[in-house]
Amino acid sequence: MIVLLTGAAGLIGAEVAARLAAKGAAVIGLVHRNPNLTRNNGRPIRTVPWNGAPRPGTVTTVTGDVTQPRLGLEQYNAIREAADIVVHCAAITDFGRAQHVYDGVNVNGTDHVLRLVRPRDARPVPLVHVSTAYVCGEHEGTFREADLDTGQSFGTAYEQSKFRAETMVREAQEGGLPAAVVRPSIVVGAERTGVVREFQNMYVVLKALTEGRVRSIPGYYDAHLDLVPVDYVADVVVEATLRFAAAEGRTFHALGAAPHTLRDFSDVLAEYPTFHVPRYIPPSSFSAEKLPATERIYYERIVGLYETYFRRTVVHENVNAAELLGRKPGAQGLPYLRRLLDHALKVGYLGTPLPSVDEALAGLAKEGR
Ligand SMILES: NC(=O)c1ccc[n+]([C@@H]2O[C@H](COP(=O)([O-])OP(=O)(O)OC[C@H]3O[C@@H](n4cnc5c(N)ncnc54)[C@H](OP(=O)(O)O)[C@@H]3O)[C@@H](O)[C@H]2O)c1
Structure with missing residues (x-):
């Protein structure tokens, strides 16, 4: 099987590329600015340049840009x-x-x-589209895998753009394109180790909160966030690709075993002596404008971007991926949260920042040394 994979150097893409090649597929990885594929555990993935004949079990890279017609590909x-x-x-x-x-x-x-998978004059090419579980926006209640437009509003321009993209894929499906959609929730560290290659998105929020840069957030203790291990997401995408006949026409929520409430987060953060634990304030009585100036900057630039996530109680249906893979992620509950935090502490991403050289020198000068 020859697989064209866009976003091949990304967090999920690289894990998908490595798994597909290990199972004998010939992967053509479309890369953009970063040409290097790195596994989630930091190991580089060997790639070969395009020579017109991709070989089974290898990853060939081509440089392109999806914003360009013909994906910017020569x-x-x-x-x-x-x-x-x-x-x-x-x-x-x-x-x-x-x-x-x-x-x-x-x-x-x-x-x-x-346009690539639906040429006017040739057979359509099957598509596995990676979307997000948060195309649900601010939908309340259960969001089923078959749901897409439920009249929801959106908390971020990101999720709205993914909704628009998935809507186009669904219209193409209705027009005869063989396609499957995988919707990961919030992608975090590996199931067994908590290791994550890059601290993106929610990790940045955790950093601002645990360092006490932002001390209170508008949210509810019973709001929940769904965290899914990166290796589980890659497994779902790979399975949907290699067993496309079983995946075609279906949407797969790639979710954690069970969501975490904001109370779970506070309980676990409180176990770490160097972490600040944020206070949750009812959204109706929170005003970012009343925050101290520096805290307000961190709130507006980082934490506030996720504001609607701190009050969502949507329940994502979780049937298809578990059925396709025959399992849900094994990592769950407070132990999994601890595993994620322990890894971030171990590599120095979270935890009390050490003083800078300037701060240390200023301290010595103050002591008269
Ligand atoms: N991470 C999550 O929490 C999460 C959750 C739900 C859904 N998803 C979805 O999963 C998919 C993969 O996400 P990820 O976490 O692997 O993201 P990622 O690590 O940010 O990787 C995204 C990849 O897209 C590439 N890209 C960006 N602009 C491009 C362009 N103009 N042309 C071609 N490639 C371009 C990037 O290449 P350069 O860096 O070289 O530009 C990068 O390799 C995305 O569709 C995302 O929406 C992710």
């Missing part, structure tokens, strides 16, 4: 003819970017991928 026609299936992982995933960035990469990028 080898567009040859790749389109070679690919047995396309896995679309490329996206802008961080919050707080300008609308046009999400439109360009997440929405137009998906449109360009759809």
Whole structure:
């Protein structure tokens, strides 16, 4: 099987590339600015440059840009003819970017991928589209795997752009495109080790909170966040690709075994002596404008981007991925949260920051040394 994989150097993409190649697929990894594929555990993935004939069990890289027509690929026609299936992982995933960035990469990028898999004059190429469980936006109650547009509002431009992209994929499916959709929730460290290659998104929020940069947030103790191990997400994407006949036409929520409430977060954070534990304040009585100046900057630039997540109680249906893989993630509950935090502490991402050289020198000067 020859697989064209966009976003191949990303957190999920690299794990998908390594797994597919290990199972004998010939992977054509579309890379963008970063040409290097690195496993979640930090090991580099060996790649070979495109030579027109991708070999089973290898990862070939090609440089492209999904915002461009024909994905900015010089080898567009040859790749389109070679690919047995396309896995679309490329996206802008961080919050707080300008609308046009999400439109360009997440929405137009998906449109360009759809043009590749649905040529006017040739057979369609099956597509596995990686979306997000948070296309649910601020939907209340249960969000089923078959649901998409429930009239929900959106808390971030990111999730709205992913919703628009998935809507285009669904319309293409209704027009005959063989496609499957995988919707991961919030992707975090590996099941057994808690290791994560990059501390993105929710980890940045945890850093601002545990360092006490932001001390109170508008939210409810019973709001919940779904954290899914990166290796589980990669397993779901790979299974949907290699067993496409079983995945076609279906949507897979790639979720943790069970969501964590904000109370779970406070309980576990309180076990770490160097961590500040945020206070949750009812959203109706919270005002960022009343925060001290520095705290307000951290709130507006980091924590506030996730504001709606601190009050959501949506329940994601969790049937299809567990059925496809035959399991839910084994890591769960407070022990898994501790594992994630322990790893971040061990590598120095979380924890009381050491004084800078300037601060240390200022301390010595104060002591008269
Ligand atoms: N991480 C999560 O918590 C999470 C949760 C739910 C869903 N997802 C979805 O899962 C997918 C993969 O996410 P991830 O966590 O692996 O993200 P990631 O680590 O940020 O990787 C995204 C990849 O997309 C590439 N990319 C960005 N702009 C591009 C462009 N214009 N053309 C081609 N490639 C481009 C990036 O390449 P460069 O860095 O070289 O630009 C990067 O390799 C995304 O669709 C995301 O929406 C992620």
